Amino acid sequence: xxFSAMMLLVVTTILANNVVLSQFLGIxxxxxxxxxxxxxxxxxxxxxxxxxxxxxxxxxxxxxxxxPFHLEYLRTIVFIMIVAxxxxxVEMFLKKYMxxxxxxxxxxxxxxxxxxxxxxxxxxxxxxxxxxIVGTIYGxxxxxxxxxxxxxxxxxREKMAxxxxxxxxxxxxxxxxxAALMSIAFFGFAGIK
Amino acid sequence: MxxxxxxxxxxxxxxxxxxxxLGFASKVFAVKVNQQExxxxxxxxxxxxxxxGYSGCDALAAALVRxxxxxxxxxxxxxxxxxxxxxxxxxxxxxxxxxxxxxxCSGDCNHTFDRYDYTGPKTCAALALVPQGGPKSCxxxxxxCGDCIRMCEYGAITIERGVAVVDEEKCLDCRKCINTxxxxxxxxxxxxxxxxxxxxxxxxxxxxxxNCKIGCxxxxxxxxxxxxxxxxNSGGFPVIDYEKCIDCGRCKDNCPRHCIV
Numbered sequence: 001x002x003f004s005a006m007m008l009l010v011v012t013t014i015l016a017n018n019v020v021l022s023q024f025l026g027i028x029x030x031x032x033x034x035x036x037x038x039x040x041x042x043x044x045x046x047x048x049x050x051x052x053x054x055x056x057x058x059x060x061x062x063x064x065x066x067x068p069f070h071l072e073y074l075r076t077i078v079f080i081m082i083v084a085x086x087x088x089x090v091e092m093f094l095k096k097y098m099x100x101x102x103x104x105x106x107x108x109x110x111x112x113x114x115x116x117x118x119x120x121x122x123x124x125x126x127x128x129x130x131x132x133i134v135g136t137i138y139g140x141x142x143x144x145x146x147x148x149x150x151x152x153x154x155x156x157r158e159k160m161a162x163x164x165x166x167x168x169x170x171x172x173x174x175x176x177x178x179a180a181l182m183s184i185a186f187f188g189f190a191g192i193k
Numbered sequence: 194m195x196x197x198x199x200x201x202x203x204x205x206x207x208x209x210x211x212x213x214x215l216g217f218a219s220k221v222f223a224v225k226v227n228q229q230e231x232x233x234x235x236x237x238x239x240x241x242x243x244x245x246g247y248s249g250c251d252a253l254a255a256a257l258v259r260x261x262x263x264x265x266x267x268x269x270x271x272x273x274x275x276x277x278x279x280x281x282x283x284x285x286x287x288x289x290x291x292x293x294x295x296x297x298c299s300g301d302c303n304h305t306f307d308r309y310d311y312t313g314p315k316t317c318a319a320l321a322l323v324p325q326g327g328p329k330s331c332x333x334x335x336x337x338c339g340d341c342i343r344m345c346e347y348g349a350i351t352i353e354r355g356v357a358v359v360d361e362e363k364c365l366d367c368r369k370c371i372n373t374x375x376x377x378x379x380x381x382x383x384x385x386x387x388x389x390x391x392x393x394x395x396x397x398x399x400x401x402x403x404n405c406k407i408g409c410x411x412x413x414x415x416x417x418x419x420x421x422x423x424x425x426n427s428g429g430f431p432v433i434d435y436e437k438c439i440d441c442g443r444c445k446d447n448c449p450r451h452c453i454v
Contacts, residue, residue, distance in 0.1 A: 061207070071203055078207055085211040092222040106248055107241075 013141035026117030040154035044147030055139025299391035301354035321375035341370035395429030415444035
């Protein structure tokens with residue numbers, strides 16, 4: 001894949017094919033930890049680490065082990081194991097070095113294991129026939145897209161906290177409306193594909 | 194056959210690799226946890242329900258060790274857990290008292306009447322806004338539409354003849370009903386005590402008797418009779434100080450209005 005094609009892939013993955021707002025993967029933590037910008041950014045960072053590493057390790061395992069042994073059908077279970085192990089690793093790391101972020105993320109940190117964005121990207125890499133390097137870059141770009149989306153969302157929610165929201169919309173409903181409007185806005189990027 | 198063997202070896206070796214990797218990582222990134230905190234975490238139910246006000250059992254355990262939370266902070270664990278925790282953190286805890294919610298209204302449909310027919314939404318929040326606080330003759334009493342029942346996660350509240358009643362055995366003192374009741378007549382009382390004042394009507398004499406056959410007229414007999422001096426009648430209706438109450442039940446037996454239950 002040429003350099004320009006790679007750049008195009010990165011840009012479209014971040015904006016036009018944004019993992020949350022266009023592909024609707026990883027919604028749980030997107031809505032769950034977007035109350036504060038710092039926490040949201042921490043979640044984005046944790047997910048970026050897990051997703052990039054997961055797509056790399058899964059790519060290596062798939063291309064160097066599963067394909068030569070004709071065990072492609074085992075990819076889902078192997079990928080889940082890899083993702084779970086990486087999440088455990090991130091959890092230990094954060095618990096030791098970034099205690100406040102660990103507590104702020106709470107239950108959503110172990111839930112990265114079941115974040116469909118992570119497993120989704122690993123499986124999409126196989127489906128789209130990306131090799132190890134392109135797959136890793138695709139994973140990184142997806143994670144950056146998630147990061148961008150969740151930070152914008154957290155910023156909007158912080159702004160909204162002071163606004164006079166009609167009573168029936170207070171709390172979760174207004175968050176859903178905001179997410180929908182963001183999604184529509186991101187569809188505007190579809191033209192650059 | 195070889196295919197199955199291959200698959201098993203494959204998954205097994207990935208699992209082994211992952212396990213060894215995580216084992217080493219947990220040694221490298223080990224965090225020292227206070228032994229007390231560990232012990233308390235073992236005792237706590239581990240449901241991470243958040244009813245204590247902390248983000249989970251781990252957070253509560255940490256708060257208990259720091260002395261920020263009382264030993265009975267765990268709502269679900271009740272006395273059994275509280276006593277064990279008290280044992281670990283020693284003298285830092287308060288006296289463990291199990292509290293339950295109690296509806297301070299005895300005016301059921303045998304004792305009160307409806308002033309008018311109401312055909313609006315059947316929720317307490319709506320009824321509290323209509324003239325005279327709902328059709329019930331006593332505007333201080335329980336409306337009986339069950340907003341508290343809908344809040345209760347433990348099924349501890351029932352409506353009996355138009356008045357909400359809390360089952361002391363099922364109540365876990367989460368205080369949701371107390372915060373929901375628009376009349377503010379649900380209060381926290383200690384579990385299994387002899388007497389609770391079952392009325393919150395602050396009026397005296399006739400305005401009470403006209404509207405409710407059982408309402409408290411603030412005569413003050415209970416306060417005068419109490420051998421322990423635990424009842425205070427200066428605020429419009431009697432209030433029992435459960436620290437002083439000796440559970441003799443005299444107020445209950447002698448109340449001319451039978452509103453002490």
